[in-house]
Amino acid sequence: MDFLNTAFTFPTVVYSTLLLIVLLFWLISLAGFADPDMLDGDADIEVEGGADGGSLWQMGFGGVPLTVSISLIVALSWVVSFYAQKLFAYLLGDGVMFYLTGGAFMLGSLFVALPLAAAAVRPLRGVFDSQQTSSKDALVGLECVIATGKVTATFGQARVSHEGSEQLVEVRCDEENTFTQGDKALLIEHNTTTHSYTIVTNPW
Structure with missing residues (x-):
């Protein structure tokens, strides 16, 4: 007490x-x-x-x-x-x-x-230097599911599964109105400055 x-x-x-x-x-x-x-x-x-x-x-x-x-x-x-x-x-x-x-x-x-x-x-x-570099790069190439209503060049989040756990990551896309909540996309690049991933439409 x-x-x-x-x-x-x-x-x-x-x-x-x-x-x-x-x-x-x-x-x-x-x-x-x-x-x-x-x-x-x-x-x-x-x-x-x-x-x-x-x-x-x-x-x-x-x-x-x-x-x-x-x-x-x-x-x-x-x-x-x-x-x-x-x-x-x-x-x-x-x-x-x-x-x-x-x-x-x-x-x-x-x-x-x-x-x-x-x-x-x-x-x-x-x-953290070694873990962050490896963990962030490990997500590149994985499929993600958009978690926000839209994704722009400055805003957006998506969920991605990696090694049995689901992560919420920041995502960016140059073309607006391409993705909406629930859409699937591909993480193609990690930006270390903004701590976000560039995404594109999943080709498969």
């Missing part, structure tokens, strides 16, 4: 909520309904454009999917916040001070977790 009381009271409850969202995402991803690389396309564009989105890469989080980096940050922030609240709860005070001090605990936990998460990412880079 002491564990639950700490985990689900302010300020740790904020990170507990985020951690539950992260766990839900990975469960959905394991079921094949979400792609761990789903955030990387937009992030790459922001980095190339010099926007604030590149800050995570500058802090040492490059080389792994953005979802992995965020998951590590949330998980470690939760751990730091949990133990900080457990050990220093007497500092929280009452009333307005409770929320002000709790907010400081939250920010402090995040700042402590960031370098720890960056350190945890480093040994994972080589694994």
